[in-house]
Amino acid sequence: MASATGREHWGSRIGVILAVAGSAVGLGNFLRFPGLAAQNGGGAFMLPYFISLLVLGIPLCWAEWTMGRYGGTRGFNSAPGVFTVVWRHPLAKYFGGLALMIPMVIYMYYVLIEAWCLGYALSYLTGEMTQPNQNFSQFFNQFVGIEEDGALLAPQNRMRLLGFGLVFVLNFVLIYRGVSKGIELLCKFAMPLMAVLAIIVLVRVLTLGAPDPSKPEQTVVAGLGFMWNPNAEKLWDPATWLAASGQIFFSLSVGFGIIVNYASYLKRNDDIALSGLTSCSVNEFFEVCLGGLITVPAAFIFLGDQAAQFTGSTFGLGFNALPNVFARMWGGQFFGFLWFFMLFLAAITSSVSMLQPVIAFLEEGFGLRRHASVALLGLITALGCGYVAYFSKGLVALDTFDFWVGSVMILLLALVQSILYGWALGIERGHKEAHQGAHIRIPWFVQLMLKYMVPVYLLAMLIPFCVNNVPKYALTISKDPVALGSILFLAVILAFLLVMIHIAGKRWTADGRFAQLDLEERKKGEATL
């Protein structure tokens, strides 16, 4: 919806909440969370998980909502502009490059996984997945082309290639329609439908009883116990706390650069305190109440203790263990279709949100109209998607993109944002801004946490995470040409974005946009005196 000033706005309060929640709810809620919990102490995992939610997740969400609306009401929707409004320093806009690169690069591989979900759903519909003696591990390997590069281009995979192309185009059709008519409309339909589909699968799982008479110990209650029985010893392991913090962080889409962009389309008196909390709580509903009760218990009921071998891998749990479950379940074809279609919806509401930050930057940085910015972004992401889809052997390209951008850069951006909020915007101004039009009060200690605790917490996460993982990935780069090519690809994208940001910054300065803001704020200050 465009306002009288020509800027886009959300159509309704619930629309923006569902859009932010839709961006956050993804495959991680249904596949990553249950696997991590089962691996890290079961029920005991929930203690560090909820502490991380309260200390790190919700405060950071509020900070992103606040900075986004603050920048949006001053005429900027993209992170380079918003960051410069928050911190009037020539370097500020370059930090915004992270908030453009992260969603764009994640889109390049996420849309591929999204196409897998739709492909699996259609395979259930056609009965391909329910053929007798189907080897699901082999099926997955062939489906994603894990054994050789360029498998997607093989003659027998034409339909998969077509499906991938259609999913890619569908995302751009939705984003072309704009914030209100595209993203908001999609989320208003997809989110409730996703909840209904997940609840149907949940009811099916919870009414399974003991489906295999030869294994009476593999019951629903035992499956829930496999997921939720606490192992208190795990609480003394720092890795459990790191895993819980990481899950909260990735699950809420904090540090993706998306919330800042979405919140920038709010009006000055639109609530952000209640909306931010609501989007977090909707995400938690999908994660704890649905993901936590479906995936691992279902895997245990049919696979017994073998389910443990899948909990360490999102793809293993989602695309190998669960098809095994549906194959042995009554009505498995129908429930398998519902499950993978639900995962597709979860993925598309996330992937479509990843395009908007860059679209906003191209529009306001270079004065491009929507069709031009969509076409340019389509070209760039098509190159990236093509790269990830072609180099499918061992999923090395996907894994390299995911580690350096989907893990390391996200932590870096969250750190940057917490410092910008706490130290550049200032917690007094942030507190006042957050309560403009607010329908609930945010306690003052949240601001203190954002200034002092959150940056330290993030550093405490980032350092051990890098120490544990960077050497392994650095070694992969030195040995594997595809990993090296992926890193070079990412470096080119980052350099391209930084040059674009530099040019956009010059245009903004030449147009006097920041000088005008400074003048308005000086006038406000004088009026207050």
Next chain:
Amino acid sequence: MTLAGWIIMGSSVTAVLMLVSFCLYRVLTLPNVDVDRLHGPSDIDTRDTQNAD
């Protein structure tokens, strides 16, 4: 499933359900007012002060 498992699962699911219910209730019961269309007394120019002197 152990008693501790039941307690943790029950309390986790209940806490999240209560939070999401509270938030959605608050959001959905708020009046749908477009603030840009509201005008306070100071914004309304009745022109009755133009010739006040």
